[in-house]
Amino acid sequence: MPAVQETVEQVRSIDVDQYKYGFFTDIESEKAPKGLDEDTVRFISAKKNEPEWLLEWRLDAFRRWQTMQEPKWARVDYPAIPYQELYYYSAPKQKAGPKSIDEIDPEILATYEKLGIPLRERDALLGIESTGGSRVAVDAVFDSVSVATTFKEELAKAGVIFMPISEAVREHPELVKKYLGSVVPVTDNFFATLNSAVFSDGSFVYVPKGVRCPMELSTYFRINERNTGQFERTLIIADEGSYVSYLEGCTAPMRDENQLHAAVVELVALADAEIKYSTVQNWYPGDSQGKGGIFNFVTKRGDCRGDRSKISWTQVETGSAITWKYPSCILRGDNSQGEFYSIAISNGRQQVDSGTKMIHLGKNTSSRIISKGIAAGRSDNTYRGLVSAHRKATGARNFTNCDSLLIGDQCGAHTVPYIESKNSSAHFEHEATTSKISEDQLFYCRQRGLDPEEATALIVNGFVKDVLQQLPMEFAVEAQKLISVSLEGSVG
């Protein structure tokens, strides 16, 4: 069923040409020399004042990366990335370690204000009070460094560690050493290995035993400098019986050249712990002719290491020229749970290849995948997912549902699920339905006096809700704005 006019217009309103966050902050920055060799790795490590073991870890990754091939299996097509033409480290110039928010370059503060991210706790409180929501602690990452982390003290009171990973390396080396690379090994894939060699900043979260993190944690990533790549690394550890909800947002200036973003996110949930990880990805998608935009090659993986642990990924993907991203769960602990909720929208000439992996290893593990893809313009939108049950994963359960919608006749929507069951008691269900609105539902609504458009909108709202309602309040609003698109006819 073709899209109705209203939908087409709504999609146009969020079209790539409408990118709001495309401004550039003119700020003096300090960069590593262009290109990538062992000296670049040493430079980054020295900049971050890292211990010897981490430098060795990076160098080992770099050496392995040189022997690896860029993966070609995804359904994305992009020009060769000039790895030697990029800057692997770029930081706004500032006095060493700002003590308080007032010492941060006002240009940067202004940038975040423009993006709607309050870095002053006072502002944050004011802003939030007026909307009546809860407070959110923010770690703001600008190019290669974290410029501010809010609510640190208050979190510390609860025992929660929330800081840039470069600081955590110095302050909590035992935790970092124990968990870094334990979910996404150094040699996991080409981009993860590159990240391991040159990662700059990102967030580190540790929630101690039995603690429910008192507020939402969030990181806001901003690429600003020209020709730089951003390689952030996030590590979240939820100790036994704890809970944390983490949000992530990203934007970048509009530029004609492509910029590389290769991040690694590792989540570790110990027994009875729960991690909820939400992303609103809004990197610059390039213009309508496909010029510019971020190449987003991200490795995100969660390890449900303990029994009864739970990891939930929610993502709203609207940006990036190329998206290559598969947030996954390793369900190692017995009775552990994994979830993946995704809305991926592609427009212009964007190419999205995203999905998830649910790897069932423990007994009675369960997973749920809900994916909604919307392709418009000349874009391609692919869902690629794996659900597998190991021989010992008795009682594994999975439910997968992926729907996609095409708006216009120049785009493509594709579904590539892999479902591998090695256990007779595993029960897997996969459906990629045509979510063409059922005639019955339409009839029901129209009987009650709604015109076809209204009826469609109503039903469609219910359709995306599956995913939207998984987002924390603070993000749901932003996400809704990004996708006020109706899905009245769709193809699996």
Place this chain on the structure above:
Amino acid sequence: MRTPAEQGLSGELKKLSATGGARIVALREAAAKAFNDNGLPHRRVEEWKYTDLRTLVREALPISTPAQSVVVEAHARLLVDTEVRRIVVANGAVVPELSGFADLEPGLSIQPLAQALAAGSDVVTRLGSLEPGRYDAVLALNTALAVDGVVIAVAPGTVIERPIHVAHVFSGKAAASFARNLVVLGEGASLTYAESFEGPEGAAYQVNSATEFVVADASSLDVVRVQEEGASAIHLSTLLFEVGKDVKLNAFGFTSGAAVSRTSLYARLIGADSAVSFNGALLLKDRQHADSTLFVDHQTTGCESRELFKHVLDDSSRGVFQGKIVVRQPAQKTDGRMMSRALILGDDAEMDNKPELEIFADDVACGHGATCGAIDDDLLFYLRARGIPLKEAQSLLVQAFVGEAIETVANDALRDALVERAETWLKARA
């Protein structure tokens, strides 16, 4: 690094047949070259991810020699009680004395491929025309090495009531046999075509069969396949369809044989408003491995495609289903539905499902589903509470499960024969 099997096959490819005229010879040479360049597929080749022929095919066997017709007659058991016109192909060569070439219905022509090639028959111009535009090692070997098979042509408007059954039989020492068949339906023609595969239990022979179906506008074709090769055999087959407009096509495959089997099905829907369905029932046990890979290409408007595959996996068997529906940009109003269901009976059985959709048209209704799991405990309990022993209760449920796919066979006699094959399998299990 080339495996011993690849080296052996390349050796065979040095002595290609020269029959069939320049075009066919060029096809054979191109296929041989493609194989020499690319070799056998392995798990890094996406379409063969779950069926790694480099490890599964360990050696290249010598090409089979014709078998004695008495021996073949003793071996040909499948569908013998069914009212059909039977053509017997033994070790890749037609056995005229066992085949019903006489008293053909008007408008029907059946001849051995070797004879058609030698005589330069018109119909042979379609041979090789359905090959997909990309490398498929199994098909390349078939194209290069098959010299016989069955060529069937049905004249426009002709309705053939009596099903034609091509019985492929293997007998003798382990060898590799290749057969190539061609079925051409004229406009408005109608045909039921069955093919079966069987062979001795102990011999580790290899069968590579390919059948091309040219299905012209407004025609109707039913295809039924029964693959019950011997337990140590390797069965590789390719089915190629070109479907015109307003066609009714219904293909069903029953698989319970061979140690390793793979069926690749390519269907090109080039005419509007056709309805096609490809279904299968696979009953596997021990360490059997069966791979069904489908590639349905919707090139034009208004076609409907249905796929339903049912796997029953006992012991340590492994079922693989890969189905891809491609809807190209002009193929608006396409209605495609693909379903794969697996019932896992054995603790060490494995099912790999990969249903894919690739869609470039916006006004379509496409979907796929895949499930796998054990027999529903509630249903078992219900039956057992009524005094039915466990194995029997399982059998009943399995029968019902595969029955849904077998039901799609339109021809009563063939359907009954298939139900009987499923029952035989279940009895052997109990």
